[in-house]
Amino acid sequence: MKALVWHGKEDVRYDTVTDPSIENPRDAIIKVTSCAICGSDLHLFHNLIPAMLPGDILGHESMGEVVEVGSDAKGSLKVGDRVVIPFTIQCGECEQCRKGNFSVCRRTNRKAELADKAFGHHTAGLFGYTHLTGGYPGGQAEYLRVPFADTTHIKVPDGIEDEKLLFLSDILPTGWQAAVQADIQPGDTVAVWGCGPVGQMTIRSAILLGAEQVIAIDHLPERLSMAEAAGAITINFEEESVIARLNELTGGEGPHKCIDAVGAEAHVSMGQPDTILDRAKQMLLAENDRPHVLREMIYACRVAGVISIIGVYTGLVDKVPMGQAMNKGLTFRMAQAHVPRWTDDLLRMIEDGRIDPSFVITHKVDLSAGPEMYRTFRDKSDSCIKVMLRP
Amino acid sequence: MPLTNVTGIARSEGDPRVERKGPSSLTGPDRLARALGWFSIGLGIAELVAPGRIARTLGLEGKEGLIRAYGVREIASAVPTLSVDKQVGLASRIGGDALDLGTLALALRSDNPKRDNAAIATALVVGITLLDLFAYFGTKSVHSREPGSGRDYSDRSGLPRGAQASRGLARKDFDIPADYRAEGRVAHAVPERAA
Ligand SMILES: NC(=O)c1ccc[n+]([C@@H]2O[C@H](COP(=O)([O-])OP(=O)(O)OC[C@H]3O[C@@H](n4cnc5c(N)ncnc54)[C@H](O)[C@@H]3O)[C@@H](O)[C@H]2O)c1
Ligand SMILES: [Zn+2]
Ligand SMILES: [Zn+2]
Numbered sequence: 001m002k003a004l005v006w007h008g009k010e011d012v013r014y015d016t017v018t019d020p021s022i023e024n025p026r027d028a029i030i031k032v033t034s035c036a037i038c039g040s041d042l043h044l045f046h047n048l049i050p051a052m053l054p055g056d057i058l059g060h061e062s063m064g065e066v067v068e069v070g071s072d073a074k075g076s077l078k079v080g081d082r083v084v085i086p087f088t089i090q091c092g093e094c095e096q097c098r099k100g101n102f103s104v105c106r107r108t109n110r111k112a113e114l115a116d117k118a119f120g121h122h123t124a125g126l127f128g129y130t131h132l133t134g135g136y137p138g139g140q141a142e143y144l145r146v147p148f149a150d151t152t153h154i155k156v157p158d159g160i161e162d163e164k165l166l167f168l169s170d171i172l173p174t175g176w177q178a179a180v181q182a183d184i185q186p187g188d189t190v191a192v193w194g195c196g197p198v199g200q201m202t203i204r205s206a207i208l209l210g211a212e213q214v215i216a217i218d219h220l221p222e223r224l225s226m227a228e229a230a231g232a233i234t235i236n237f238e239e240e241s242v243i244a245r246l247n248e249l250t251g252g253e254g255p256h257k258c259i260d261a262v263g264a265e266a267h268v269s270m271g272q273p274d275t276i277l278d279r280a281k282q283m284l285l286a287e288n289d290r291p292h293v294l295r296e297m298i299y300a301c302r303v304a305g306v307i308s309i310i311g312v313y314t315g316l317v318d319k320v321p322m323g324q325a326m327n328k329g330l331t332f333r334m335a336q337a338h339v340p341r342w343t344d345d346l347l348r349m350i351e352d353g354r355i356d357p358s359f360v361i362t363h364k365v366d367l368s369a370g371p372e373m374y375r376t377f378r379d380k381s382d383s384c385i386k387v388m389l390r391p
Numbered sequence: 392m393p394l395t396n397v398t399g400i401a402r403s404e405g406d407p408r409v410e411r412k413g414p415s416s417l418t419g420p421d422r423l424a425r426a427l428g429w430f431s432i433g434l435g436i437a438e439l440v441a442p443g444r445i446a447r448t449l450g451l452e453g454k455e456g457l458i459r460a461y462g463v464r465e466i467a468s469a470v471p472t473l474s475v476d477k478q479v480g481l482a483s484r485i486g487g488d489a490l491d492l493g494t495l496a497l498a499l500r501s502d503n504p505k506r507d508n509a510a511i512a513t514a515l516v517v518g519i520t521l522l523d524l525f526a527y528f529g530t531k532s533v534h535s536r537e538p539g540s541g542r543d544y545s546d547r548s549g550l551p552r553g554a555q556a557s558r559g560l561a562r563k564d565f566d567i568p569a570d571y572r573a574e575g576r577v578a579h580a581v582p583e584r585a586a
Pocket of ligand 2: 038039040041060061087170171
């Protein structure tokens with residue numbers, strides 16, 4: 001089959017690989033009808049997490065049709081079912097799955113020993129996202145083996161196009177969780193850093209949850225225009241002071257809720273000198289991430305406010321103003337999205353027309369254009385916001 | 392060297408394996424930049440460990456310290472050249488090329504018995520400078536935001552009922568779960584003000 005394969009830093013190829021097959025009675029194989037490139041894939045494209053092997057298949061946002069089902073998954077899946085595959089692989093039975101903390105499932109990471117060493121305690125298996133999360137082949141491919149398939153799928157009805165359903169795999173529940181874990185209440189002012197696909201979904205989620213004022217921060221005009229489309233007030237951090245504007249918009253008190261939809265790779269620029277220092281340290285392997293947004297959020301947030309981190313961090317970060325956070329009494333919530341916890345609610349809102357996540361797609365191309373699209377998405381060229389691929 | 396060699400990660404048995412490699416996301420200028428980065432490391436190490444030999448070959452005796460400093464400079468510019476921010480590295484390489492050419496000009500003086508060697512070295516550095524320039528402008532053009540940047544997406548709300556009418560719409564059948572509540576709701580705990 002054809003697949004997008006990681007060969008090294010900035011080296012993604014459209015390769016011919018062997019087909020996956022059922023390895024375990026709980027497996028299923030799906031024929032992928034649509035998949036997408038995520039901001040998280042860019043961290044791998046940049047080799048920020050040194051746990052990829054040349055030859056690993058990328059991709060964790062996929063949907064398709066079930067073509068083969070292992071004996072133990074037959075109770076919940078059958079050939080022909082239309083499914084979206086969450087990026088988290090969950091057993092559905094362990095202590096964390098029973099609490100709804102699916103992205104830290106205790107049983108699906110088949111490289112748990114390695115992950116225990118790196119993280120102290122391992123997290124769930126994820127598709128196409130390094131050997132720290134199981135090294136499972138990803139779904140930017142014609143076929144995908146889904147382990148624990150009886151609990152790792154979202155059944156979706158016919159009659160709604162892929163465009164509206166695909167993002168149940170990741171960015172819609174991710175943006176939703178970013179808003180939910182900020183505990184957004186009617187009347188809140190919510191500031192969202194980053195207007196990439198995740199930030200866009202977060203903005204819509206904040207509105208649907210009743211936020212009074214949503215403030216969106218980025219520097220790319222096309223992304224800011226998309227944020228405005230949902231009624232957000234925008235701040236271009238290259239043109240104005242984020243802190244000053246946030247204070248101005250909140251009577252000097254700061255936003256009640258601050259959401260980081262940027263993560264490890266904050267934009268590096270002269271206007272934000274800390275990012276230059278972080279970048280230099282990254283090159284010397286003295287720091288893993290560039291936590292500019294984290295620093296800014298802690299400073300901007302209202303006292304006793306909530307900091308919700310959904311942007312991915314990969315490891316060690318420097319100069320986080322912990323004293324400010326502690327004295328202001330801030331609450332921190334963060335996680336990889338617990339996808340299936342939210343998908344019933346979100347599918348219902350798609351079905352009854354409260355949200356249509358297809359708005360974010362700017363590029364719809366054949367899987368063979370994948371390598372070029374990684375470049376376009378990373379370079380933010382051609383006003384690219386979200387790439388959908390069809391195998 | 393990939394760190395995965397150190398950690399001993401291996402692919403699992405049944406996973407798909409590459410049968411035939413296809414087109415890559417790396418462009419020509421990206422590959423050239425990478426080659427120049429590794430070249431920088433090689434030259435930098437040579438300048439660091441054998442500055443005396445280089446000085447003698449070029450008739451630049453007494454400039455060993457400078458050559459060693461150039462070695463440090465080569466390695467320092469190799470790091471960003473091999474990173475995702477190759478343009479920073481390439482720009483610093485181009486600056487370094489100018490310094491190299493300036494220093495070699497000293498060795499081109501007519502009384503230098505090693506003048507021919509210095510001429511060959513100068514030609515090589517001119518060639519490398521051209522490659523650096525080509526890689527710099529090449530990567531700049533393949534990774535530019537143009538064309539079509541700054542498009543207007545202000546008609547893409549994603550909220551079919553409109554932004555204003557969608558405010559709070561999720562609340563009719565969704566409440567923030569108890570384990571996700573973060574805000575205080577403790578008005579009853581506030582001490583009563585004495586009347
Ligand atoms: N927690 C999860 O489950 C989960 C799931 C999916 C993605 N993610 C993460 O979410 C993040 C965003 O993903 P995406 O797909 O939207 O990626 P993206 O790279 O398209 O978007 C990031 C955006 O942040 C903006 N940005 C950079 N520096 C900024 C700054 N200082 N202030 C404000 N904005 C800034 C960029 O311009 C860009 O628009 C990534 O880190 C990704 O890994 C997390
Ligand atoms: Zn993702
Ligand atoms: Zn589990």
